[in-house]
Ligand SMILES: Cc1cc2nc3c(=O)[nH]c(=O)nc-3n(C[C@H](O)[C@H](O)[C@H](O)COP(=O)(O)OP(=O)(O)OC[C@H]3O[C@@H](n4cnc5c(N)ncnc54)[C@H](O)[C@@H]3O)c2cc1C
């Protein structure tokens with residue numbers, strides 16, 4: 414089982430969380446300006462990397478908050494986590510918990 | 511190639527089985543092919559076979575990073591059925607299911623297709639409504655399916671408890687001509703038949719780059735050198751996103767761990783396949799006597815070929831609710847694969863945004879059953895550049911037009 418570091422509650426077992434998919438996506442401000450292809454890209458297309466992945470987790474059975482985690486999808490090592498929206502995608506300056 | 515038959519078995523028995531020849535060659539890669547298939551699972555090997563067989567393309571290579579069938583093809587729990595909800599899916603999965611019936615003869619290789627029936631259980635009123643809708647949708651389009659009451663379920667599958675207080679079985683669908691097959695045999699059978707038609711099967715050969723010029727593919731870079739080809743068909747299952755990334759485009763695919771496990775072998779005790787979407791578990795008994803158990807995919811993206819133990823524990827608990835007598839069995843081994851899940855839980859058979867590249871992926875947790883149909887339709891697409899009638903709805907265009915093929919209820923947990 415993964416151990417997920419919630420920035421508020423610390424490291425907790427995966428079963429307390431719900432996975433939220435790729436992190437750092439923001440909804441286009443004016444969807445009407447997008448072509449169908451661009452909209453599809455936002456809604457459906459994902460990076461799905463083999464390696465470092467920035468993703469959302471939801472501490473469903475805990476504090477209830479969403480936050481971002483940087484995890485390696487091959488060895489499952491978690492490199493850090495931070496409040497959602499704070500840019501942790503540059504892994505080096507990740508706040509370690 | 512030597513044909514396999516009762517006669518050849520007897521003949522080789524007389525010389526103590528010392529003179530069987532290897533089933534396929536192991537050639538070094540040539541500098542150029544007419545078409546390259548990336549990924550030596552069932553779908554990739556099948557694609558090569560149908561390209562050579564029906565489309566008169568003979569100079570083909572299948573490049574496999576590890577050993578053929580070592581991906582999801584050799585890791586799956588082999589459930590074969592076609593009782594999906596949407597018309598498009600029924601067309602493709604039923605084409606495949608029909609092909610399973612004669613695949614052993616076609617390939618001269620026993621794939622051990624065993625139409626032992628597949629039961630899909632439901633445990634509450636809402637599920638019951640959904641399941642009935644699916645049965646009617648199947649019947650309307652010529653896919654075999656019937657609805658069973660709890661009593662009929664018990665008659666059809668006596669070892670199962672239908673009156674478990676926590677999870678009463680309130681009904682089930684049954685597809686009698688569905689069942690299981692031998693997973694490895696599918697890879698080996700297609701490999702042998704393709705090899706006989708001149709296809710080069712090249713193992714231990716990882717594709718790690720593409721030669722793309724003016725928006726069209728010219729070849730691939732591999733750990734065994736550069737290989738030129740005007741057509742490259744990607745059939746890499748969980749690694750679809752990785753290859754797309756190397757070729758400079760994106761896919762609507764997320765790769766997740768999916769696990770399964772088998773028990774110690776026991777005498778025949780279960781002669782059908784039992785699945786329950788609500789409790790995330792399914793079980794069948796292999797010809798070796800092992801109970802083959804699986805469940806839902808892990809929630810997070812992962813390429814580790816292993817998942818979290820609590821997911822497996824959940825599947826085991828579910829199966830033990832339905833079959834309390836299995837509680838005392840010891841488990842032999844568990845494993846995981848990397849499954850390629852699309853947003854609508856349906857496959858992608860499509861030309862890619864790069865000229866000459868085609869992708870076959872998105873089979874996710876349930877593509878073994880589709881192997882012959884997928885390979886057949888995909889070979890048509892690769893050869894002609896136009897989708898096969900049965901594969902037409904499965905292109906990448908659907909994500910922009912919104913014509914998704916939503917199979918979450920039929921595919922998400924059920925395989
Ligand atoms: C535990 C589990 C249970 C399942 N149960 C069922 C079931 O009961 N019924 C069902 O219908 N389906 C089931 N499935 C799904 C099914 O296994 C797959 O959908 C199907 O086997 C996919 O076949 P494939 O040939 O596309 O992929 P694979 O067999 O995975 O083949 C893809 C190949 O591509 C190779 N490859 C990847 N990247 C590269 C590269 N860069 N260069 C060269 N080669 C590369 C891989 O090594 C791999 O061998 C299950 C899957 C799992 C993991």
Ligand SMILES: [Zn+2]
Pocket residue numbers: 419420421422423472475476477478
């Ligand atoms: Zn928390």
